[in-house]
Amino acid sequence: MNDALRNGVGGGEGMVRITKIETLRTEEFANVLWVRVHTDAGVVGLGETFYGAGAVSAHIHDTLAGRLLGKDPLRIEALHREMLNLPMAQSSTGVEYRAASAIDIALWDLFGKVCGQPVHQMLGGLCRDRQRIYNTCAGYRYVRSQNIKPVSTWNRDAAAGPYEDLDGFMNRADAVAESLLESGISAMKIWPFDPAAIENDGLFISAAQMKAALEPFEKIRKAVGDRMEIMLEMHCLWNLPTAMQIARAVEPYGPTWYEDPIRMNSPQALAEFARSTDVWVCASETLGSRYAYKDYLDRDATHVVMADLCWTGGLTEGRKIAAMAETYHRPFAPHDCVGPVGFVAGIHASFSQPNTLIQESVRAFYTGWYKELVTEMPVIRDGYVYPMEAPGLGLDLLPAVYERPDLTMRVSEA
Numbered sequence: 001m002n003d004a005l006r007n008g009v010g011g012g013e014g015m016v017r018i019t020k021i022e023t024l025r026t027e028e029f030a031n032v033l034w035v036r037v038h039t040d041a042g043v044v045g046l047g048e049t050f051y052g053a054g055a056v057s058a059h060i061h062d063t064l065a066g067r068l069l070g071k072d073p074l075r076i077e078a079l080h081r082e083m084l085n086l087p088m089a090q091s092s093t094g095v096e097y098r099a100a101s102a103i104d105i106a107l108w109d110l111f112g113k114v115c116g117q118p119v120h121q122m123l124g125g126l127c128r129d130r131q132r133i134y135n136t137c138a139g140y141r142y143v144r145s146q147n148i149k150p151v152s153t154w155n156r157d158a159a160a161g162p163y164e165d166l167d168g169f170m171n172r173a174d175a176v177a178e179s180l181l182e183s184g185i186s187a188m189k190i191w192p193f194d195p196a197a198i199e200n201d202g203l204f205i206s207a208a209q210m211k212a213a214l215e216p217f218e219k220i221r222k223a224v225g226d227r228m229e230i231m232l233e234m235h236c237l238w239n240l241p242t243a244m245q246i247a248r249a250v251e252p253y254g255p256t257w258y259e260d261p262i263r264m265n266s267p268q269a270l271a272e273f274a275r276s277t278d279v280w281v282c283a284s285e286t287l288g289s290r291y292a293y294k295d296y297l298d299r300d301a302t303h304v305v306m307a308d309l310c311w312t313g314g315l316t317e318g319r320k321i322a323a324m325a326e327t328y329h330r331p332f333a334p335h336d337c338v339g340p341v342g343f344v345a346g347i348h349a350s351f352s353q354p355n356t357l358i359q360e361s362v363r364a365f366y367t368g369w370y371k372e373l374v375t376e377m378p379v380i381r382d383g384y385v386y387p388m389e390a391p392g393l394g395l396d397l398l399p400a401v402y403e404r405p406d407l408t409m410r411v412s413e414a
Helices: 053-068 076-084 095-115 165-171 173-182 194-199 207-227 240-253 267-275 289-298 314-327 340-352
Strands: 018-026 032-039 044-050 131-136 187-190 229-233 257-259 280-283 304-307 332-334 359-361 407-413
Touching: 018 053, 032 053, 032 095, 044 053, 044 095, 044 340, 053 076, 053 095, 053 407, 076 095, 076 314, 095 314, 095 340, 131 229, 131 340, 165 173, 165 187, 173 187, 173 207, 194 207, 207 240, 240 257, 240 267, 267 280, 267 289, 289 304, 289 314, 304 314, 314 332, 314 340, 332 340, 332 359, 340 359
Parallel strands: 131 187, 131 359, 187 229, 229 257, 257 280, 280 304, 304 332
Antiparallel strands: 018 032, 018 407, 032 044
């Protein structure tokens, strides 16, 4: 345990207090928000969320700081309840949940540092020595913009490096599959139907659009056969009849799952979709809190439970979602297509949960812009990620982040 805690810093034996909360964001990575929770013991926890960083920062300082400053950061469950005990924080991935998620991740990072143990140990310890990953085929500049909107913000840049996988899967899916297999990664996620969805408002798909969207599947199967698993991301863009039409067309290619085929606001509609296909349904990074997931599980609407810890309530809520999924005999699959701290938090959760199926990753991110921002990345080798063993999450922001001219920092102090 941290010496300062052992010596009774913070007004009582073994007591520590939150003294300062910082939020940091940059113009370049406009949707990434970091939170640093400081204590009078000198221990600092790092958390993160993604999307609407300015609004989330305002909520943290204008609403949550007054509830947290002076409190014991190790009472994580109590603080989690305090952050979400608001009339507007009702099972969503809105500002309130994203803010609570970032702070919650920071509290677990702090907890691990206090105890000198990695977060996965604080969550119960390793369930496996390595965790299988899949590659989400985003590119270097994907989500590197102020507003996230499918297609228009894809920002494909094939000159940025060898892993411009978004441009790759749209035009050279066979080559991307072969490249992934060479590195030991045998599962990939693609979203070739998104352009048609945006063009047609998700209402219908033409025969020509269907044919074009199926081309990546054809190329992958022709090049590597069944050695590559393919997940289809549908980004909640379709109405139910068209989503079912697409599912029937893709099914002969043996996809692993269909992810978020419709808006995640109707368990009944998603259950109808699930009944229409033999392919697994994965849902959903867009759901907030375990209560929303229970509605879908009770309807038999999802086979794979996906959660983004930066949006759904942090590690505290994420482990409860995973545990609930296990009671329904469903696998757990943490989401990642956000920032580096959220990615690492998801990995700690993956290792600590017995029903984790696979961990999402983006090689254009963890070999690219993540390294511009944080001190460490987990070891990823031969299609697996390995545990990070440093205390807490095992990473910090690089000193260069604090020197960036586009950095905005806001501070609340006790």
